[in-house]
Amino acid sequence: MPSTSAALLSARGLRSPFGGPFDFDVQAGECVAIQGPSGAGKSVLLRMLADLDPHEGEASLEGRSNKAMPAPAWRSQVVYQAAEPAWWEATAAEHFEDAQRAFVERTMSALGLAAALLDSEIDRLSTGERQRLALVRSLAAQPRVLLLDEPTAALDPEAVARAEALLRSCLAQGMAILIVTHSAEQAGRLAQRIFHLDRGRLTTI
Numbered sequence: 294m295p296s297t298s299a300a301l302l303s304a305r306g307l308r309s310p311f312g313g314p315f316d317f318d319v320q321a322g323e324c325v326a327i328q329g330p331s332g333a334g335k336s337v338l339l340r341m342l343a344d345l346d347p348h349e350g351e352a353s354l355e356g357r358s359n360k361a362m363p364a365p366a367w368r369s370q371v372v373y374q375a376a377e378p379a380w381w382e383a384t385a386a387e388h389f390e391d392a393q394r395a396f397v398e399r400t401m402s403a404l405g406l407a408a409a410l411l412d413s414e415i416d417r418l419s420t421g422e423r424q425r426l427a428l429v430r431s432l433a434a435q436p437r438v439l440l441l442d443e444p445t446a447a448l449d450p451e452a453v454a455r456a457e458a459l460l461r462s463c464l465a466q467g468m469a470i471l472i473v474t475h476s477a478e479q480a481g482r483l484a485q486r487i488f489h490l491d492r493g494r495l496t497t498i
């Protein structure tokens with residue numbers, strides 16, 4: 294599914310024992326939803342794109358291969374958010390730089406989160422609060438490409454609407470988003486294209 298215009302993100306022959314080869318382009322400002330049964334290889338695809346899982350083939354950002362960049366440089370621009378994001382400090386606040394504070398509080402407010410939650414112990418937060426804070430953390434990295442693995446699975450409908458509005462504003466600013474979602478409604482609301490993955494093979498709906 295490669296396209297002719299310059300893509301923000303490209304996959305060429307990207308594959309592992311768990312899926313592929315994947316060949317596709319995603320444009321700046323485009324959202325692609327990835328759907329498919331449990332175990333189909335959706336997370337593996339995102340993790341290969343973020344250079345977090347071993348793979349053959351390559352991913353490129355505006356034509357620049359991930360092989361030509363140190364992994365941390367690639368991962369700072371192509372950010373993967375796991376379905377169950379990891380936290381390595383006691384509070385969310387400790388995961389942010391001071392310079393990010395204004396952005397973090399603004400983004401938390403957009404997601405319906407009180408800034409006081411930043412200083413709560415992560416373990417005491419609700420699953421939905423942690424999930425939204427993970428989205429704040431992903432966005433604070435200012436990625437060019439955001440790879441989201443079921444980012445709203447734990448959220449109520451109002452919180453889902455807030456998260457989707459935020460993602461739409463990111464798309465309007467030129468971010469590319471790939472989102473794994475089991476919700477056909479969410480895919481329809483957010484995505485310009487839907488990829489269907491089954492047993493590691495990709496088709497476009």
Ligand SMILES: Nc1ncnc2c1ncn2[C@@H]1O[C@H](COP(=O)(O)OP(=O)(O)OP(=O)(O)O)[C@@H](O)[C@H]1O
Nearest residue numbers: 311329330331332333334335336337338376473490
């Ligand atoms: N490092 C690994 N070692 C062994 N098996 C793996 C590894 N990584 C992924 N797999 C297998 O690859 C398959 C795809 O896993 P993946 O997590 O991508 O599925 P998924 O489509 O995201 O599923 P779900 O919707 O349940 O999250 C699964 O069968 C999984 O067990």
